[in-house]
Amino acid sequence: MPFSYARRLLRLICGLALYAFADALMIRAVVGVDPWTVFAQGVGVHTGLSIGVLTNIIGLLVLLLWIPLRQKPGVGTVLNVLLLGPMIDLSLWLVPTVTLWWAQILVFAAGLVLLAVASGIYIGAHLGPGPRDGLMTGIHNRTGWPIWVGRTWVEASVLLAGWLLGGNVGFGTLAFALLIGPLCSVTLPLLGVRSPEKARAAASAARGYAPMSRSAR
Secondary structure (H helix, E strand, O other), X not given: OOHHHHHHHHHHHHHHHHXXXXXXXXXXXXXXXXXXXXXXXXXXXXXXXXXXXXXXHHHXXXXXXXXXXXXXXXXXXXXXXXXXXXXXXXXXXXXXXXXXXXXXXXXXXXXXXXHHHHHHHHHOOOOOOOHHHHHHHHHHHHHOOOHHHHHHHHHHHHHHHHHHHOOOOOHHHHHHHHHHHXXXXXXXXXXXXXXXXXXHHHHHHHHOOOOOOOOOO
């Protein structure tokens, strides 16, 4: 294995691990989470499965939707499906639930900033889009819709479904939607990803739990 590829692979895994920890911080703050986590929480209420296990299952099901969209997975896609869920469950085991209102805000803010940093780390690996991002770009390629239209439609649907199932929707959900893009546009250049297109893609990748490849942008 070439050294440069091994370094990119290590960067991807470290980015996913930090992303999982950041996600756990936001979950434990109990002030609202991103749409896909809301959906996983809602399904978990009715199945008893952990968020990590459901993250893997949902990622795999989303990956199956790539088939009619003619999307091709990369190494990063496969590792995302296999590793992110266990990393989230481990992080949730390490991080206790926060109950004081001021601590909830601080912990959520810390998770959001760390998530933006993690996005800069793994997006720079360029090892393939994650399941959710590949779904968005696949919809774009097959329908011609702008990526933001497909993402808005899909994420609004999973957010509504997750909320109806009992997922945690709160001001943190709105904060995530408003702030993750600007934060990632700062962290991405700082972590060596310079292109303005990549800065704009950071928000999409962060919302989708996944690194996006150059082709996905």
